[in-house]
Amino acid sequence: MPIPIPYLPALLLLLSELAELLLVSPRIRLLESSICRTHYGLPSVPESQCKIPEVQTRLAYIRGWQVFFEALPVMALAIPWGALADRAGRKKVLAVNFLGCAIHIAWFTIVCNPRSGIAVEWVWASALAFALGGGPRTAGVLVLALVNDISPGGERYAIGTVFAERWAG
Numbered sequence: 001m002p003i004p005i006p007y008l009p010a011l012l013l014l015l016s017e018l019a020e021l022l023l024v025s026p027r028i029r030l031l032e033s034s035i036c037r038t039h040y041g042l043p044s045v046p047e048s049q050c051k052i053p054e055v056q057t058r059l060a061y062i063r064g065w066q067v068f069f070e071a072l073p074v075m076a077l078a079i080p081w082g083a084l085a086d087r088a089g090r091k092k093v094l095a096v097n098f099l100g101c102a103i104h105i106a107w108f109t110i111v112c113n114p115r116s117g118i119a120v121e122w123v124w125a126s127a128l129a130f131a132l133g134g135g136p137r138t139a140g141v142l143v144l145a146l147v148n149d150i151s152p153g154g155e156r157y158a159i160g161t162v163f164a165e166r167w168a169g
Helices: 007-040 047-051 053-088 090-112 120-131 135-150 153-168
Strands: none
Touching: 007 047, 007 053, 007 090, 007 120, 007 135, 047 053, 053 090, 053 120, 053 135, 090 120, 090 135
């Protein structure tokens, strides 16, 4: 049975959010492993030895600042990227956004690579990539805007009503 057209954007959003959530745990483990290798000064350390307070404290510190630095370009640039999407086209801005997200992940991976000599704090610089397109939250909003663009006015109301009725119970 084919998926009804109104549900395709919802499926796209679900898959993009799921992909982002699935990346969180491996990124934390990659960061923890990098901190652990630096702490012990060894090229490889068993995960069980990385659960000590010194490593976990540094991990929490770096992750906390990482979340903060990632939020800055998203908050500062979401509206300008949305305005640009209105003028230049949503698909173009979405493509730039995906490029920014890919650069973000690539830089994070390069810094945490076991062969990298880069200090682990340089993962914070990966947040600069969200300046390209506004980050993953802006991508979600752009997908919804694209759905809005391709849906006729009457259908938008009908789809919204169907979702509201189902959620209301």
